[in-house]
Amino acid sequence: MKAYRTTQTALRALRRNPMRATLTTLGIIIGVAAVIAMMEIGSGSSAAIQKTIASMGANNLMIHPGTAASGGVSFGAGSVMTLTPDDSEAVARECPAVRSATSVVRVRTQVVYGNKNWVPLFIYGVDPAYLDVRDWTNMAEGEAFTDRDVRNANKVCLLGQTIVRELFEGRSPIGKEVRIKNVAFKVTGVLSAKGANMMGMDQDDIVLAPWTAIKYRVAGTSASTVNQSSAASSSSGVNTLNKLYPSSGASLYPVPSETQAADTPQPVRFTNVDEILAAAKSTAEIPLAIKQITELLRQRHRIHPGEPEDFSIRDMTEMTKALSSTTGLMTNLLLCVALISLVVGGVGIMNIMLVSVTERTHEIGLRMAVGAQARDILRQFLVEAVVLCLIGGALGILVGHGGSYLVKFFLHWPIKTSPGAIIAAVLVSAGVGIIFGYYPAWKASRLDPIEALRYE
Amino acid sequence: MQLIELKDIYKTYYIGELAVPVLKGVSLDIAGGELVALMGASGSGKSTLMNILGCLDHSTSGEYWLDGREVSRLSADERAFVRNQKVGFVFQNFNLLPRTSALENVMLPLAYTAEHLPDREARQRATEMLDRVGLGDRFHHEPSQLSGGEQQRVAIARALVNRPSIVFADEPTGNLDSHTSEEVLRMFQQLNEEQGITVILVTHDANIAHYARRIIHISDGIIDNGAMSGHHQSEAAKAGGVK
Numbered sequence: 001m002k003a004y005r006t007t008q009t010a011l012r013a014l015r016r017n018p019m020r021a022t023l024t025t026l027g028i029i030i031g032v033a034a035v036i037a038m039m040e041i042g043s044g045s046s047a048a049i050q051k052t053i054a055s056m057g058a059n060n061l062m063i064h065p066g067t068a069a070s071g072g073v074s075f076g077a078g079s080v081m082t083l084t085p086d087d088s089e090a091v092a093r094e095c096p097a098v099r100s101a102t103s104v105v106r107v108r109t110q111v112v113y114g115n116k117n118w119v120p121l122f123i124y125g126v127d128p129a130y131l132d133v134r135d136w137t138n139m140a141e142g143e144a145f146t147d148r149d150v151r152n153a154n155k156v157c158l159l160g161q162t163i164v165r166e167l168f169e170g171r172s173p174i175g176k177e178v179r180i181k182n183v184a185f186k187v188t189g190v191l192s193a194k195g196a197n198m199m200g201m202d203q204d205d206i207v208l209a210p211w212t213a214i215k216y217r218v219a220g221t222s223a224s225t226v227n228q229s230s231a232a233s234s235s236s237g238v239n240t241l242n243k244l245y246p247s248s249g250a251s252l253y254p255v256p257s258e259t260q261a262a263d264t265p266q267p268v269r270f271t272n273v274d275e276i277l278a279a280a281k282s283t284a285e286i287p288l289a290i291k292q293i294t295e296l297l298r299q300r301h302r303i304h305p306g307e308p309e310d311f312s313i314r315d316m317t318e319m320t321k322a323l324s325s326t327t328g329l330m331t332n333l334l335l336c337v338a339l340i341s342l343v344v345g346g347v348g349i350m351n352i353m354l355v356s357v358t359e360r361t362h363e364i365g366l367r368m369a370v371g372a373q374a375r376d377i378l379r380q381f382l383v384e385a386v387v388l389c390l391i392g393g394a395l396g397i398l399v400g401h402g403g404s405y406l407v408k409f410f411l412h413w414p415i416k417t418s419p420g421a422i423i424a425a426v427l428v429s430a431g432v433g434i435i436f437g438y439y440p441a442w443k444a445s446r447l448d449p450i451e452a453l454r455y456e
Numbered sequence: 457m458q459l460i461e462l463k464d465i466y467k468t469y470y471i472g473e474l475a476v477p478v479l480k481g482v483s484l485d486i487a488g489g490e491l492v493a494l495m496g497a498s499g500s501g502k503s504t505l506m507n508i509l510g511c512l513d514h515s516t517s518g519e520y521w522l523d524g525r526e527v528s529r530l531s532a533d534e535r536a537f538v539r540n541q542k543v544g545f546v547f548q549n550f551n552l553l554p555r556t557s558a559l560e561n562v563m564l565p566l567a568y569t570a571e572h573l574p575d576r577e578a579r580q581r582a583t584e585m586l587d588r589v590g591l592g593d594r595f596h597h598e599p600s601q602l603s604g605g606e607q608q609r610v611a612i613a614r615a616l617v618n619r620p621s622i623v624f625a626d627e628p629t630g631n632l633d634s635h636t637s638e639e640v641l642r643m644f645q646q647l648n649e650e651q652g653i654t655v656i657l658v659t660h661d662a663n664i665a666h667y668a669r670r671i672i673h674i675s676d677g678i679i680d681n682g683a684m685s686g687h688h689q690s691e692a693a694k695a696g697g698v699k
Contacts, residue, residue, distance in 0.1 A: 009567050016555045366551045369512060370565035370614070371540020373533040449512050453551065 006376055010383035020359075024352040024385075025392040028432065031345020032396025032425045033403060035338040039421035040404035042337070044414035046330035050283075050323060055135035056197065058319035059099075059283055061290060063091070063276040063297070066310035081272035082310040085211070087300060088276045092129065094296055097289035101278035102127040105211045107219050112179040113167040120163055121205040123180065125214025126277075133279040142174045142189030145210055153212035157185040160206035161193045178207075183217045185209055198319065211273065283323050286315050345392075346432040353385055353440035364444050365452025378445035385437020386430055393429030397422055458521075459621060459654055460486040460509065465518035465528075467504050478504045479515070480677040486656070488621065491648040493657045493668035501677040503626070506658045510543050510624045511535045523621060540568050544615025548627035550607045552599040552614075559595040562586060562613045569618060585613035589643065605636035612643060622654045623647070629664060641667045 014021045068080040085103045092101040105125035110117050124130070128144055131137045137144075145156045157178065164173055173187040185207075194203040209218075280289040290313050297311055357364070364377055404415045467479040478501045486492055496502040507513040508520065511527060514535070520528040527538055539545075544565075552561050562582040566573055586595060589609040599607050608628060615623050625644060629637035641657075645667060648655045657668055665671045673680045 005567050012556075012560065016553070362551065363553055366553070367564070367568070368536060369510075369539060369545050369551075371536050371568040371618075373536045373568070375533075376568055450507050453512075453547070 003379070006379045007383050010380045010387065013380065014384055014387060020352070020356060021388060024349055024356070024388045025395065027348025027352065028345045028389050028392030028429055029396045029399060031341045031348070031432070032393050032429050033400035034341035034345075035425050035428075036397055036400025036421060037403040037407070038334060038337045038341070039418055040401070040415045041407055041413060042330065042334040043418055043421075044404075044408075044416040046327065046334070047416055048414045049326055049330065051135070053319065053323045053326065054283070055194075056319060057134060058316050058323045059280045059286065060133060060316055061098075061278045061280060061286070061293065062314045063087075063278065063293065064312050064314070065272070065274075066308075066312060080310060082301060083273050083276055084271060085273055087297060088127070088273065090296060090300060091276060091278055091293055095278075095289060095292035097281055097285040097292055099279045099281045100129040100132045101276055102130040102133050103211050103273040104130070104275040104277050105215045105219060106274050107181075107214055109181050109218070111163065111167065111207060113173075113176065116167050118163060118166045120160070120207050121201060122203075123207045123209070123214065123218075125209055125211030125218075127211065130208065130277065133277050135279075136191060136194065138192045140190045140192045141172060142187070144189055150210040150212050153216055154210060155183060155185045155213055155217065156188045157207050157209040158189045158191055159187055160191050160204040160208075162202055162205040163207060164190055180207065180209075181218050183213075185213070215271070215273075283320055283327075286320060290315065342428055342432060345429075346436040349385060349389065349432065350436035350440060353381065353437055354443070357381065357440045357444045360444075361447065361452045361455040364447050365449050365455065368447070368449035369453060374445040377447075378441045381441030381444050382434065382437050385441065386433035389429045389433025389437070390426070393426050396429065397425055400425075458485040459488040459490075459523055460484070461519075461521040462509075463519040463521075465505075465508060465515045465520065467501075467508065467513075468516045478677055479508075482518075482674075482677070482679055484672060484679055486654065488654055489648070489652045490670060491645065491655045491657075491668045493659060493665035493671045494674065495659055495662070495665045495671055496674040497660055500675045502658055502660075502674050505674060506624055506626055506656070509622075509656065510545060511538045536568075540565060540618060542621050544618065544620040544623040546608070546611050546615050546623065546625040546628045548630040550599070550604075550611045550631070552607055552610055554600065555598055557596045557598060558586060558591060558602065558610045558613075559583065561599070561610055562617050564614060565618045582613070582617055585617045586610070588616070589613045603636075604632050605639060608632060608636075608640050609643070612640070612647075616647070616653070620653070622656065624656050624658065626658045627660075628657065629659075629661075637664070 063083065065080050065082045068075045083103075088101050088103040091098055103126065107123045107125070108119070109123065110119050111123070127150055128146055131144055139158075140161065142158075144158060145154065148154075149156050157180075159167075159173055159178070164170065167173070167178065168176070173190060175187065177184040177186050179185070191204070191206070191208070197203050278289065278293065280286045293313055294309070298309060301310055303309060367377060367380075401417070407413050408415045462482055462484050465479055465482040466477070469476045469478060482501075482505060494502050494506060504513070508515050508528075511522070511530075512535070514530070515528050518528065519526060522538065523542060527535070530538065553564065559579065559582050562585055563578050566578040566581070583595065586592060589612050591606060591609055591613070594602065594606060594610075597606075599610070602610065608631075612623075623644075628644070629640055632640060641664065644655050644657065647653050655668075657664065659665055
């Protein structure tokens with residue numbers, strides 16, 4: 001009952017001097033607003049920076065086939081054909097820590113359009129998931145090819161900015177046909193600019209096409225992949241799609257009946273890909289993703305425990321390190337700014353409360369003369385401080401949130417609302433009220449009533 | 457039994473190492489229902505004596521019996537409780553809370569009363585008090601909208617709201633003109649006669665002291681019996697008198 005009455009007294013005292021209450025609150029409003037705005041703008045920027053670094057491929061995992069060796073001579077990484085498109089699909093489907101995965105088939109050859117030609121740095125045969133893996137889903141023009149194009153080995157492709165500049169001199173290539181090793185590919189889209197990678201290689205100097213089209217129509221017999229053993233690739237046997245005039249190839253043998261086929265089972269056609277590119281869900285999940293992929297591929301490739309793997313997984317350690325250090329840096333920076341703002345707000349509250357105690361010495365003396373005990377005075381001033389801080393905290397959240405929205409609206413900066421920051425701001429503003437309000441309240445409660453009444 | 461009994465009260469202030477004795481053995485009795493003036497020049501110790509009587513301060517030595525209870529050794533919080541229950545103060549400079557209505561000013565002591573008192577009842581009691589001091593139409597005026605006399609009457613209502621047995625008035629007319637002063641002093645007399653409230657007027661002005669039925673003259677920290685006029689002395693002797 002008495003606490004309720006003290007609270008009421010404190011509220012009345014606040015209402016009596018709205019100017020002072022407003023000024024006191026202003027300190028905490030600015031403090032909390034700064035915290036909220038900094039947290040929202042900061043975590044938005046942090047997320048944007050992380051996304052930028054991630055789009056450089058920091059979360060990417062490259063799975064290469066293992067090494068072939070003959071008589072003590074190693075042929076280097078990727079010299080055996082152990083990875084299949086099915087592996088890629090299984091990785092995307094069965095590893096929870098993997099966001100998406102794509103098969104990659106590489107060739108290096110000339111691309112021709114009209115009277116111009118160019119040898120791109122990268123001609124990749126991929127799944128549509130490649131764009132997601134590389135964070136490259138924003139097309140500058142047109143649209144990406146689909147899984148259906150991959151199944152049908154359709155002759156469609158996406159061009160990087162450099163190719164567009166070199167072959168089309170900046171005109172739109174959509175719907176035009178470029179020839180890759182005499183196979184005409186229709187351009188369906190243009191990739192957005194990505195610039196150089198960490199090694200300084202131009203990532204826009206790229207042609208992307210369905211991996212089936214590249215593998216069966218372009219690579220085929222050409223042996224242009226880097227594989228040592230690609231001359232013996234089984235794909236040469238099925239490279240009928242490569243022919244310029246497919247209708248000319250008449251079948252020399254009768255089609256085997258179902259019984260015949262069942263009696264003489266053909267070995268399942270083995271298709272290999274040069275690389276599987278996967279993206280982990282987040283930087284933190286990279287080690288987990290590596291573990292899951294290793295387990296899955298060992299099982300799929302029927303490798304017994306203890307036997308060496310026939311594939312290798314590499315991550316972008318350098319970029320991952322940069323990413324996590326940036327994240328840590330941003331978090332610490334935000335924390336520092338938030339703490340400084342709150343301390344400034346808190347000291348502001350303490351100052352005004354102290355001034356208020358001095359200014360109200362007479363009132364305190366009078367209250368004591370009519371029977372207020374020390375703890376009544378202490379409680380009154382403490383409640384005043386906490387009420388001001390809570391009101392200030394609530395207004396601060398609104399102001400801070402509004403401020404960050406203005407920044408988003410006018411400067412187009414990314415912002416990210418965090419409920420955690422809001423809860424923390426409320427708790428902290430009440431805490432600031434108690435901590436910084438305690439000293440002035442304590443000082444007020446220690447006043448001698450006679451001195452206080454005589455004070456002018 | 458006397459309402460107030462002081463026995464050999466000493467009060468010494470210390471300024472650094474220097475001891476300044478202000479009260480040097482004060483003993484006096486005041487019965488319930490008296491109207492007493494405590495008179496003395498400035499520096500005579502009358503304010504210090506009033507602070508001790510009003511339980512705002514405690515003496516260095518000696519006994520103080522208030523309403524049958526020894527209060528000179530109480531803690532600060534216990535003294536606050538005694539002030540709240542038994543004592544009302546009227547100050548020279550009114551000491552009303554600024555920007556607060558007359559009604560809320562009068563209700564102030566009730567906020568610190570331990571007894572359970574709902575807001576409505578507190579309001580009603582404050583209204584009654586303001587009515588009694590003749591401010592029935594000024595409930596919601598703030599001190600800055602009231603004249604000096606009216607402000608002092610609000611202060612008197614505040615002193616009375618907790619139904620104290622003693623009201624201390626410290627130079628209650630010091631800031632008022634002679635006409636309003638008389639009104640306020642008549643009001644103290646009226647309260648004393650009609651309600652039997654003990655009133656102690658602290659003043660340096662002999663004209664004001666004459667409104668009281670008994671004058672206690674203090675000079676240099678000692679009660680001076682000889683300062684009392686014959687007329688008052690005889691009445692004082694009947695009422696129990698000064699030791």
